[in-house]
Amino acid sequence: MQAKPCVLYGAEISYFTGKVRAYLRWKHIDYREVPADAAVFKEIILPRVGFPVIPVLITPDDVCLQDSTEIIDALEARHGGPPVYPDSPRQRLAALLLETYGDEWLVIPAMHYRWHHNRDWAMQAFGALSAPGASPQQQLEIGRRRAEPFAGAAVLLGAEPHMHAAIEASYEALLRDLSAHFERHPFLFGSRPSIGDFGLIGPLYAHQYRDPKSGEHMRRVAPRVAEWVERMMSPAPLQGEFLADDALPETLIPVLRRMFAEQLPVLQDSAARVREWMAAHPGETLPRAIGMHAFALDGCEGRRIVRPYSLWMLQRCRDYYLSLGGPERAAVDAMLHAAGGDRFIAFEDPPRLARAGLSVRPAPSS
Ligand SMILES: N[C@@H](CCC(=O)N[C@@H](CS)C(=O)NCC(=O)O)C(=O)O
Structure with missing residues (x-):
């Protein structure tokens, strides 16, 4: 059978x-x-x-x-099969970091472009998903209701009107950096996709490639990124390798640098707030958001919700980093220095977290 x-x-x-x-x-x-x-x-x-x-x-x-x-x-x-986690230190840490970046930070441009450039299309698509048998008009009405919280989340995640230009400038700079990378390599770390590629495909497929206006924009300004999306969504038969000798393509340094400059300050502040919240609410599961904090993008200052879950994602990177010693730690530290990642090296971890649905709670052992 x-x-x-x-x-x-x-x-x-x-x-x-x-x-x-x-x-x-x-x-x-x-x-x-x-x-x-x-x-x-x-x-x-x-x-x-x-x-x-x-x-x-x-x-x-x-x-x-x-x-x-x-x-x-x-x-x-x-x-089993070829793992998506590289087993050498620099590639593995960079892959985990880029998963966290794709999952938890690129949600800002993704939600901004969907809800501020593809809004009517997205409402209709939400309705078509929820009620496939309904008429287009009914779908639009259902979609409007269903999509309301998601459209509002774009603003809560940081896409207030005065931030739109900065979000777009940062995203376009990322597309330029990724284009330069994909000119030389089919995937982030060679000819095989890693967990970092799967993290980036979240925002870069459904929202930035598939939403009509965003897809047209990507294909026009970054055709190499669009081709990577296509490779990711219809991969060739299992094949490919990560680059030998733990090589980290130099074209990934600007991508990591952008993550460290934009996302790490937010994660540092989130850790401080989560620490305070946990001290005030011992043993409790954290809400999905604990207030608002400032963030900076392309020289502009915005506000966004503090998301404890992002720290659970970062904890995976930190666990791996802290498990490394001797020459492996030194190799990874050199990569982090080169990419402006000193904040990651010095990161003050909050108490240990376990996932609780879409948020986190204190890990059982802490
Ligand atoms: N971190 C989760 C998040 C899942 C998630 O946020 N899914 C979205 C759709 S892509 C959703 O259903 N959100 C519902 C909500 O945020 O309430 C994952 O990696 O799967």
Whole structure:
């Protein structure tokens, strides 16, 4: 009897579904994708997960996995094959950092471009996902209601009107840096995609490639990035290698530099606030957002919600970094210095965190 496929509940318009789908395709894991319409949320996602979210993956032995990072890690452990985690220190740390950057920071341009340049299209697409059998007019109405919190989240994540130009300048500079990289390498670390590539594909597929105006913009100003998106979404048969000898392409240094300059100050301040919050609420699960803080982009200052979950993602990078000693630590520190990552070296970790749905709680041992 043929083994049952995994079932991926998600959507073409969803950031993290794109990440998991690209991974499943690259690994040639047998899966079936089911659009998360209203019935799927009611009958599967809410009962199995407890809150509305996509993507959700059900394995052939009926284990329910939620959160793209945990889905990928569980499948890496079950399926073997070429790992998406490089095993050499510089490449592995850079891959983890770029996953965190894609997941938790590029959500700012992704949400900005979707809700401020593709709004009507996105409302319609939300409606079509939720009620596939409804008329286009009904879909638009349903989409407006369903998309309301997401459209509002663009502003809460930092895309207030006075920040729009800075968000676009920063994103276009990233596209230039990535174009220079993909001129030389098919993926971030060679001819095989890594967890860093899967982190970046979240924003760069569903929002920045597939939303019509953003896709037209990407194909026009950064065709090499658009080609990488296409490689990521329909990968060739399993093949390819990470560069030998832990080589870190010099074209990735500007990408890491941008992450350290933009995201790290926010993560540092988030850590201080999470530390304070945990001291004031011992043992409690943190809310998804704990107030607002300032952030800077391209010389402009904005405000955004403080997201404890981002620190759970960073903790994966920090755990790996802190596990390194001797020459490996020295090699990684040299890379971090070269990319302006001294804030990462000196990062003051908050108490240990465990994931709790879309937020975090104190880890059981702390
Ligand atoms: N960090 C999670 C986040 C999942 C997530 O944010 N999914 C979005 C759609 S792409 C969602 O369903 N959000 C619902 C919400 O934020 O309430 C992951 O890696 O899967």
